Amino acid sequence: xxxxxxxxxxxxxxxxxxxxxxxGLTLIYGVLNFVNFAHGELIMWGAYFxxxxxxxxxxxxxxIALIPALFFTILLGIGxxxxxxxxxxxxxxxxxxxxxxxxxxxxxxxxQLFWGAELRTYGFEIKRGWRILNMSITINQMAIxxxxxxxxxxxxxxxxxxxxxxxxxxxxxxLELARVSGINTKKAxxxxxxxxxxxxxxxxxxxxxxxxxxxxxxxxxxVKAFAATLLGGVGNLWGALLGGIIIGLAENLGxxxxxxxxxxxxxxxxxxILLLLRPPILYGTQE
Amino acid sequence: xxxxxxxxxxxxxxxxxxxPTAKAQETYKVGAAIALSGxxxxxxxxxxxxxxxxxxxxxxxxxxxxxxxxxxxxxxxSTPKDCVTAVRKLxxxxxxxxxxxxxxxxxxxxxxxxxxxxxxxxxxxxxxxxALTKAGEYIFRVFPxxxxxxxxxxxxxxxxxxxxxxxxxxxxxxxxxxxxxxxxNFKKAGGKVTDEIPYDEKKTDYRTELIRATKGNPKAxxxxxxxxxxxxxxxxxxxxxxxxxxxCGSAAKAPKLVELAGKTVEGIIGTYPVFSxxxxxxxxxxxxxxxxYGDAKIPIFGEYNYDMVILIGKAIExxxxxxxxxxxxxxxxxxxxxxxTGDKTFDQDRGVGSEYxxxxxxxxxxxxxxx
Numbered sequence: 213x214x215x216x217x218x219x220x221x222x223x224x225x226x227x228x229x230x231x232x233x234x235x236g237l238t239l240i241y242g243v244l245n246f247v248n249f250a251h252g253e254l255i256m257w258g259a260y261f262x263x264x265x266x267x268x269x270x271x272x273x274x275x276i277a278l279i280p281a282l283f284f285t286i287l288l289g290i291g292x293x294x295x296x297x298x299x300x301x302x303x304x305x306x307x308x309x310x311x312x313x314x315x316x317x318x319x320x321x322x323x324q325l326f327w328g329a330e331l332r333t334y335g336f337e338i339k340r341g342w343r344i345l346n347m348s349i350t351i352n353q354m355a356i357x358x359x360x361x362x363x364x365x366x367x368x369x370x371x372x373x374x375x376x377x378x379x380x381x382x383x384x385x386x387l388e389l390a391r392v393s394g395i396n397t398k399k400a401x402x403x404x405x406x407x408x409x410x411x412x413x414x415x416x417x418x419x420x421x422x423x424x425x426x427x428x429x430x431x432x433x434x435v436k437a438f439a440a441t442l443l444g445g446v447g448n449l450w451g452a453l454l455g456g457i458i459i460g461l462a463e464n465l466g467x468x469x470x471x472x473x474x475x476x477x478x479x480x481x482x483x484x485i486l487l488l489l490r491p492p493i494l495y496g497t498q499e
Numbered sequence: 500x501x502x503x504x505x506x507x508x509x510x511x512x513x514x515x516x517x518x519p520t521a522k523a524q525e526t527y528k529v530g531a532a533i534a535l536s537g538x539x540x541x542x543x544x545x546x547x548x549x550x551x552x553x554x555x556x557x558x559x560x561x562x563x564x565x566x567x568x569x570x571x572x573x574x575x576x577s578t579p580k581d582c583v584t585a586v587r588k589l590x591x592x593x594x595x596x597x598x599x600x601x602x603x604x605x606x607x608x609x610x611x612x613x614x615x616x617x618x619x620x621x622x623x624x625x626x627x628x629x630a631l632t633k634a635g636e637y638i639f640r641v642f643p644x645x646x647x648x649x650x651x652x653x654x655x656x657x658x659x660x661x662x663x664x665x666x667x668x669x670x671x672x673x674x675x676x677x678x679x680x681x682x683x684n685f686k687k688a689g690g691k692v693t694d695e696i697p698y699d700e701k702k703t704d705y706r707t708e709l710i711r712a713t714k715g716n717p718k719a720x721x722x723x724x725x726x727x728x729x730x731x732x733x734x735x736x737x738x739x740x741x742x743x744x745x746x747c748g749s750a751a752k753a754p755k756l757v758e759l760a761g762k763t764v765e766g767i768i769g770t771y772p773v774f775s776x777x778x779x780x781x782x783x784x785x786x787x788x789x790x791x792y793g794d795a796k797i798p799i800f801g802e803y804n805y806d807m808v809i810l811i812g813k814a815i816e817x818x819x820x821x822x823x824x825x826x827x828x829x830x831x832x833x834x835x836x837x838x839x840t841g842d843k844t845f846d847q848d849r850g851v852g853s854e855y856x857x858x859x860x861x862x863x864x865x866x867x868x869x870x
Binding site: 341 | 536538541696698701702703706708710711714734737739762763
């Protein structure tokens with residue numbers, strides 16, 4: 213029983229992380245109508261920026277190092293748009309996709325050049341988890357769940373209560389219509405990048421806290437997030453959230469039945485089935 | 500137009516100067532397609548140190564027939580695809596007759612047919628998959644096959660009275676090969692394998708696999724893992740409060756594992772091919788290492804890499820600088836040769852034998868296990 217509970221808990225944890233990534237991914241899709249395959253590298257660089265500011269020569273403690281890490285990840289996100297995507301904004305989607313893939317390689321190898329391919333950790337002491345209901349839960353894992361909840365609340369408030377969020381939703385609905393209605397679309401796009409990068413940074417740091425840092429960490433999780441995005445309906449923020457959690461749960465519960473060698477295959481299996489079936493509930497309305 | 504002609508001339512001139520055929524060959528080049536980046540670069544760095552040390556040793560003693568050995572490194576980026584590219588480059592561009600092959604059995608086995616087809620000798624100093632040298636007569640290994648180690652792990656479980664164990668393994672040629680040998684031997688001896696859990700390399704989260712492996716609280720779990728995957732797993736197992744006796748193979752026996760995973764690897768045990776550290780060959784090697792690198796932290800498989808390069812040097816000296824010469828001479832020079840890692844006589848499968856010992860981690864040190 214505790215075995216099942218623990219699996220569900222682990223699934224939720226993985227789901228939270230996927231959801232954070234999927235929300236960022238879907239945000240950019242909603243506004244700019246393309247899949248940013250370099251989003252995984254924002255995740256990775258976010259985690260590495262924190263590593264940078266916590267290590268020598270800075271040596272900041274975690275809460276302080278968070279600030280420059282967030283700042284630089286957002287800067288990287290905006291830079292990405294400014295120098296890679298903006299010049300080809302009007303190009304077809306394939307061009308954008310290839311640009312994103314190229315950027316992803318560049319950033320990943322860049323990190324490898326800087327920090328090497330080896331595994332790194334933030335160097336916190338490893339502690340036994342608490343036992344709750346016969347499950348083991350670590351402090352980092354609690355942080356993941358709480359932070360994800362906070363992020364969701366913030367995103368919700370921004371989207372539904374602020375003018376900027378509303379204009380972003382308008383842009384995401386129809387860019388041209390939004391523009392003629394007098395909405396500052398440039399500002400909305402920039403805001404989407406800021407939010408997307410911030411979510412990636414937070415998610416990446418949480419992931420690295422719970423596991424490790426590695427230049428390839430963004431890539432594998434991005435593909436999962438992509439599956440979550442599809443599951444939730446591309447461009448649908450709350451769908452992405454739900455999709456992430458479903459993928460996380462499916463992966464963790466799936467291997468109880470089938471061989472663990474196929475763990476990653478589960479997410480992709482779901483993705484393929486969805487693409488083939490395209491159930492109308494998922495592809496109905498856009499947020 | 501003139502400009503184009505000029506630049507063409509310059510280009511041709513430069514390529515002539517840089518062309519390797521333009522100058523007389525002053526050294527005997529030996530290719531090394533090792534991992535300098537990618538997931539197993541953590542091993543590659545140590546191999547390079549050991550290889551350099553051996554090359555220096557050969558050159559310090561006057562080289563081979565008066566010529567020096569030169570190691571041409573080519574990064575294999577830790578992936579089978581790039582390993583093949585690296586080996587192809589060494590064969591076609593550098594035209595070396597002998598290559599130090601990539602680490603990780605999967606990577607090595609991806610490149611072995613390429614070397615075999617081109618009739619270039621390739622050696623492995625750490626590949627343990629039973630089928631490693633199957634590609635043909637140009638492929639050698641100075642490291643013992645897992646057929647021996649699989650039996651070693653099975654014997655260890657029986658000796659410690661763990662009759663029912665689940666087995667976790669890295670899902671590649673090495674892990675699968677070793678797992679199969681283990682399961683076969685263990686079952687034959689009356690043991691029961693409760694579950695088989697393959698897992699992928701390079702992941703950051705192995706909790707699901709760990710949960711599945713420790714279902715029903717087994718007293719011991721066999722885990723055929725590498726350094727990086729092992730360090731992630733043992734950390735997560737510790738956080739999850741898993742209490743079991745971990746039994747590993749040789750690939751995890753490294754100071755780096757302890758460095759990455761800290762106290763969480765205390766008490767794990769594993770088998771590894773042993774060679775006596777009391778021999779004069781080992782003592783001499785250790786002294787050389789300390790002299791060159793300032794400490795006695797010999798990396799995993801370092802001794803095997805050293806022996807391999809020394810053997811290559813001897814083979815070039817005896818058989819000449821051609822691949823067929825080296826291939827034939829390798830058997831002769833290795834016969835009865837006592838290297839740092841013991842007797843290096845090649846058997847009919849171009850592999851070597853070994854004995855197996857048991858290691859454990861105690862107080863952050865890797866030591867021999869004593870019951």
